[in-house]
Amino acid sequence: MVQFAAPRLDMTFAALSDATRRGVLEQLARAEASITELAERFHMTLTGMKKHVGVLERAGLVRTEKIGRVRTCRLGMLGLHEEAAWIGSYQRLWDTRFDALDAIVEELKARETNNVR
Amino acid sequence: MVQFAAPRLDMTFAALSDATRRGVLEQLARAEASITELAERFHMTLTGMKKHVGVLERAGLVRTEKIGRVRTCRLGMLGLHEEAAWIGSYQRLWDTRFDALDAIVEELKARETNNVR
Numbered sequence: 688m689v690q691f692a693a694p695r696l697d698m699t700f701a702a703l704s705d706a707t708r709r710g711v712l713e714q715l716a717r718a719e720a721s722i723t724e725l726a727e728r729f730h731m732t733l734t735g736m737k738k739h740v741g742v743l744e745r746a747g748l749v750r751t752e753k754i755g756r757v758r759t760c761r762l763g764m765l766g767l768h769e770e771a772a773w774i775g776s777y778q779r780l781w782d783t784r785f786d787a788l789d790a791i792v793e794e795l796k797a798r799e800t801n802n803v804r
Numbered sequence: 805m806v807q808f809a810a811p812r813l814d815m816t817f818a819a820l821s822d823a824t825r826r827g828v829l830e831q832l833a834r835a836e837a838s839i840t841e842l843a844e845r846f847h848m849t850l851t852g853m854k855k856h857v858g859v860l861e862r863a864g865l866v867r868t869e870k871i872g873r874v875r876t877c878r879l880g881m882l883g884l885h886e887e888a889a890w891i892g893s894y895q896r897l898w899d900t901r902f903d904a905l906d907a908i909v910e911e912l913k914a915r916e917t918n919n920v921r
Contacts, residue, residue, distance in 0.1 A: 693823035704818035706810035709890070716897035766898050767891050773826070774888045780833035781883050 692769065695747075699770050702746035707731065708739050712748060712762070719761045722751075809886065812864075816887050819863035824848065825856050829865060829879070836878045839868075 702708055707729050714720060714728065726736035740760055743749035747765040751758050819825055824846050831837060831845065843853035857877055860866035864882040868875050 693826075696826070697821050697823060700817050701821035703890075704814050704821060706814060709810075709813070709894075712894060713897065716894065716901050762898060762901055766895055768895075771888065771891045771895065773820075774884050774891065777826075777829060777833065778883055778885075778888065780830065781879060784833050784879055785883075 696769060696773060698746040699748065699765070699767065702742050702748055703770075705739065705742075708743055711736075711739060711743060711760075715749065715760055715762045719759055721757050721759055723757070725760065813886060813890060815863040816865065816882070816884065819859050819865055820887075822856065822859075825860055828853075828856060828860060828877075832866065832877055832879045836876055838874050838876055840874070842877065 710729060711725055714725065720728075722733060722736050722740055725731075725740070726733050729736065731739075740749060740751060744751055744763075748763045748767075749760050750763050751760050753759075827846060828842055831842065837845075839850065839853050839857055842848075842857070843850050846853065848856075857866060857868060861868055861880070865880045865884075866877050867880050868877050870876075
């Protein structure tokens with residue numbers, strides 16, 4: 688497989704392993720939002736949302752900026768390209784593996800048919 | 805975005821958030837292996853590898869079968885299609901968002917040039 692930056696992938700996949708955090712990313716892809724707005728939208732306490740945003744920020748998926756009392760969240764510059772590449776690379780291996788198994792099954796079936804005749 | 809099965813995605817992305825577990829998947833895509841073989845290959849205790857394989861198995865990414873004393877691990881039937889689809893869907897939103905920002909920047913630049921003239 689292609690070599691990937693392991694700690695980066697660890698952090699991004701972990702950040703994506705929560706439905707709320709995936710929802711926040713989808714939301715911020717539409718428009719920037721304050722932590723308060725995100726907390727309201729996802730029916731969550733401010734503390735809970737701060738934690739989720741922190742995980743996304745450390746993974747590079749979200750940037751935040753505090754102006755006065757409001758912390759605004761925006762999408763980070765990380766377009767999940769390496770993550771998509773890892774999954775794509777795995778899928779090619781997976782397809783090859785199952786194609787090979789299919790070929791074995793077909794061969795066994797063919798042998799069985801020949802034996803029956 | 806397309807609707808995805810949230811708990812499934814939570815489990816698979818969490819399973820992918822560890823370099824050893826991603827390595828085990830890459831390894832099993834090449835050939836099945838016992839837990840002992842995997843532990844040796846990844847310089848890990850048997851207990852440690854059992855935990856990793858358990859996470860992958862619960863996420864549907866690996867199947868295991870115990871014959872006698874040996875537990876053999878194979879790739880599960882999950883080809884990470886939903887995970888790839890989620891990331892793809894997010895990337896389209898992300899591209900749109902940054903294209904929109906690009907357009908704003910271009911407009912501001914154009915205005916500035918006009919003001920200077």
